[in-house]
Amino acid sequence: MISKELVAASSRPLVLSILSESENYGYAILQRVRTLSEERIQWTDGMLYPVLHRLAAEGLVEATWKMADNGRERKYYRLTTAGHEALGNERRQWLTVHQTLDKLWTLQATPLPSI
Amino acid sequence: MDTPSNSPAFDLNYALYRWRQALLAREAISPERAAELESHLGDTMVELCAKGLSDEEALAVAAHRLGDPDALSAAFAQAEPASLWRNRIFWMAIGFLLVPLAQVVAFTLHGLVLIVCARQGSDIFGIVLTWMLPLLLMAGTLFLLTGLAANRWPRLTRALDEFCSRRRRFAWQLLLLPLVPAVLGGLGFLLARQLLGDHPGQAFGAIMSGARIMDRSRLLFALWPVALALLAAAYAPPRFSSRHN
Numbered sequence: 511m512i513s514k515e516l517v518a519a520s521s522r523p524l525v526l527s528i529l530s531e532s533e534n535y536g537y538a539i540l541q542r543v544r545t546l547s548e549e550r551i552q553w554t555d556g557m558l559y560p561v562l563h564r565l566a567a568e569g570l571v572e573a574t575w576k577m578a579d580n581g582r583e584r585k586y587y588r589l590t591t592a593g594h595e596a597l598g599n600e601r602r603q604w605l606t607v608h609q610t611l612d613k614l615w616t617l618q619a620t621p622l623p624s625i
Numbered sequence: 626m627d628t629p630s631n632s633p634a635f636d637l638n639y640a641l642y643r644w645r646q647a648l649l650a651r652e653a654i655s656p657e658r659a660a661e662l663e664s665h666l667g668d669t670m671v672e673l674c675a676k677g678l679s680d681e682e683a684l685a686v687a688a689h690r691l692g693d694p695d696a697l698s699a700a701f702a703q704a705e706p707a708s709l710w711r712n713r714i715f716w717m718a719i720g721f722l723l724v725p726l727a728q729v730v731a732f733t734l735h736g737l738v739l740i741v742c743a744r745q746g747s748d749i750f751g752i753v754l755t756w757m758l759p760l761l762l763m764a765g766t767l768f769l770l771t772g773l774a775a776n777r778w779p780r781l782t783r784a785l786d787e788f789c790s791r792r793r794r795f796a797w798q799l800l801l802l803p804l805v806p807a808v809l810g811g812l813g814f815l816l817a818r819q820l821l822g823d824h825p826g827q828a829f830g831a832i833m834s835g836a837r838i839m840d841r842s843r844l845l846f847a848l849w850p851v852a853l854a855l856l857a858a859a860y861a862p863p864r865f866s867s868r869h870n
Binding site: 535536537554555556557559560561563564567580582583584585 | 658660661662664665667668669671690691692696697700701703704705707708
């Protein structure tokens, strides 16, 4: 299981990346994170929405209410141009951290414990 | 496998209503945010019911997964503090607009009571009513406000929420609000003259000459309600679909 702090820190690049594929709504975003992380990244469902609203306030995503096939209304989020730029930025930062740790652990030849 | 069943007294609509009210009671959860969370709750419940849970169980699990309302409200407030202040300023502006309106209504009623009593010639009755009326009006206002706060009339609360969420129409209605005291005041004056036996035309002339004598600079204060109305219209809660209610 991933720690709370890391889950909170990674929510931003995760949401931006998922929205860069296509516009989407909260429930489906969470499902995608669950599947991709094989249930190891666990969010309290509701906590996704403050993240989305924060991104909207920063102008990185836009939201519209749409009627789904089952008659339920959902709020869809879409990445803006600024959002695409922010995602590029996030990606560079996370890759830097990832590459640095990876090099260190390769040099040290530390065996990977199961999580 | 057993067929899923709810406890006998379970009413899904009522349970959802209770859940929504608990969310809306939090300061940082606007009707639109509650609607979005409810849409999520619905999706989770569909998933859980497909796995064989009853509506009652699915609601409990889905609500638990969404998280505690206090924690959610705190997270929203932290993520977007400005929205909290937009909401507070909106209600402050509404309050400032409603106070002069309430005063005009109170003064008009008071004036009418005095006139009627003067015509009837019953002094004691008039004096008692004159002292009682401000207290009665205050009690009525407190009753109305505490009733709203306790959600004593859910249909009225819902109608008010609906009204406030219609941003564009609301802007125009707010601009009309400053006019209401002026119109009411004028009508009250005309009525008073009428009751006292004066010709309404004379009363109208009196109002017009009063307006001419009035210090010109005071007219600038008339801009206050207009500015407040515009502020409230700009910060009114954003429109969202009412189908969730």
